[in-house]
Amino acid sequence: MSKRWLELSVGLMIVAGLAALVALALQVSGGNLSRNAENYTITALFQNAAGLGSKARVTMAGVTIGEVSAVGIDPNTLMAKVHMKINSQVDYLSIDSSASILTAGLLGEKYVGLTVGAEDDVLVDGDVIEDTQSALVLEELISQFLLNLGTNK
Amino acid sequence: MATIITHITDLGAALLSKLAQIGKALLMLLQAIIVKPKASSLPRLMQQLYVVGVQSLIIMLVSALFIGMVLGLQGYTLLAAYGSEQAVGQMVALTLVRELSPVVAALLFAGRAGSALTAEIGLMKATEQLASLEMFGVDPLHRIVAPRFWAGMISLPLLVAIFSLVGIYGGHLVAVDWLGVYSGSYWGNMQQAVDFNEDVLNGMIKALVFAFLISWIALYQGYTCIPTSQGISAATTRTVVYSSLAILGFDFILTALMFGGAV
Numbered sequence: 196m197s198k199r200w201l202e203l204s205v206g207l208m209i210v211a212g213l214a215a216l217v218a219l220a221l222q223v224s225g226g227n228l229s230r231n232a233e234n235y236t237i238t239a240l241f242q243n244a245a246g247l248g249s250k251a252r253v254t255m256a257g258v259t260i261g262e263v264s265a266v267g268i269d270p271n272t273l274m275a276k277v278h279m280k281i282n283s284q285v286d287y288l289s290i291d292s293s294a295s296i297l298t299a300g301l302l303g304e305k306y307v308g309l310t311v312g313a314e315d316d317v318l319v320d321g322d323v324i325e326d327t328q329s330a331l332v333l334e335e336l337i338s339q340f341l342l343n344l345g346t347n348k
Numbered sequence: 349m350a351t352i353i354t355h356i357t358d359l360g361a362a363l364l365s366k367l368a369q370i371g372k373a374l375l376m377l378l379q380a381i382i383v384k385p386k387a388s389s390l391p392r393l394m395q396q397l398y399v400v401g402v403q404s405l406i407i408m409l410v411s412a413l414f415i416g417m418v419l420g421l422q423g424y425t426l427l428a429a430y431g432s433e434q435a436v437g438q439m440v441a442l443t444l445v446r447e448l449s450p451v452v453a454a455l456l457f458a459g460r461a462g463s464a465l466t467a468e469i470g471l472m473k474a475t476e477q478l479a480s481l482e483m484f485g486v487d488p489l490h491r492i493v494a495p496r497f498w499a500g501m502i503s504l505p506l507l508v509a510i511f512s513l514v515g516i517y518g519g520h521l522v523a524v525d526w527l528g529v530y531s532g533s534y535w536g537n538m539q540q541a542v543d544f545n546e547d548v549l550n551g552m553i554k555a556l557v558f559a560f561l562i563s564w565i566a567l568y569q570g571y572t573c574i575p576t577s578q579g580i581s582a583a584t585t586r587t588v589v590y591s592s593l594a595i596l597g598f599d600f601i602l603t604a605l606m607f608g609g610a611v
Contacts (some may be wrong), residue, residue: 196390201394201395201398202394204398205394205398205401207398207402207404208397208401208405208503208506209397209502209506209570211506211510212503212505212506212507212509212510213506213509215509215512215513215514216506216508216509216548216552217542218513219445219512219513219548220544220548221510221540222535222539223441223445223512223513223516223538223539223548224539224542224547224548225539225540225542227540243461245544250529306550
């Protein structure tokens with residue numbers, strides 16, 4: 196075997212391996228190498244944030260515009276406080292926007308849906324969304340339904 | 349009473365001799381790899397990269413394709429029962445990138461390259477090539493062991509990356525092209541679930557650890573084998589058995605450290 200062929204095949208293997216790594220980064224993990232993209236943080240207070248975790252999507256009109264960075268309890272109001280990182284390019288969320296916790300499919304993952312209001316002023320870093328709709332908890336829904344059945348009779 | 353003490357003494361002796369063996373193996377490796385790199389040793393590294401890496405490519409590609417296809421098929425049938433067959437991409441990718449690629453590629457590597465290394469060095473010892481190198485004043489650890497060790501360390505992570513990618517395309521072949529999952533949800537769910545640092549890079553760290561274990565075991569077994577035909581065959585067997593056990597054991601430890609800590 197010639198030395199040239201040996202060096203060529205080794206070089207090809209190394210290039211293929213590195214290319215596979217790049218493909219894993221871009222195609223498979225969706226190129227989220229650029230994690231540090233510009234974004235700003237807003238918070239929303241929910242009565243109930245069941246099933247919502249960090250890294251859940253934040254969407255507007257069905258399009259992902261950010262992700263949940265942390266979920267905690269607000270000690271003053273004892274409500275769930277959801278911190279959301281929003282892409283800086285989306286700088287047109289009015290201050291009367293509302294947030295609701297939605298479910299993808301019947302048993303799917305929870306995500307936050309934002310609906311823009313009519314005000315001219317926009318949300319900036321650190322602002323709080325007041326108008327919220329909580330997560331749908333199946334057990335509560337069923338017990339309410341049974342309760343209604345009982346009173347209607 | 350006396351017999352119990354004898355048994356305990358035997359146990360201690362066995363443990364000490366095992367520890368001494370591990371120490372000897374570590375010393376051999378350190379002697380081999382702690383050396384100033386020279387430009388003249390590059391051709392030998394090339395040669396070993398070809399033997400250890402390029403010649404393992406075919407078996408890796410074929411197994412990766414089939415493993416990806418099986419994962420796609422099994423994942424589809426399982427997930428279709430819950431009506432969520434779009435998640436098959438995410439399942440195939442996470443299974444491959446986190447676990448199956450590093451482990452299966454390492455097991456294949458131990459069988460394909462590790463055993464060959466042990467047999468080669470064992471035969472060099474049996475035919476007194478190592479001894480004659482020493483007579484020339486050439487350290488066989490630097491000349492024979494070091495390039496083989498580095499070749500393993502370089503090629504296994506590359507092979508694991510190729511393995512993951514080919515496996516994911518194998519899953520695509522079955523789930524999308526055959527069973528009709530929508531291609532967009534195959535890739536989309538995968539991209540949402542797989543994180544480069546957390547999943548892909550951790551898989552690469554596993555590959556590096558496995559490459560270290562396999563090369564170390566294979567070279568030590570070859571270097572210290574009994575220089576007879578039975579000795580070489582026993583050492584080759586030990587290489588494959590020890591490497592496989594070490595890979596599976598360390599995989600659990602690494603998985604527990606990487607993915608089990610987030611409680």
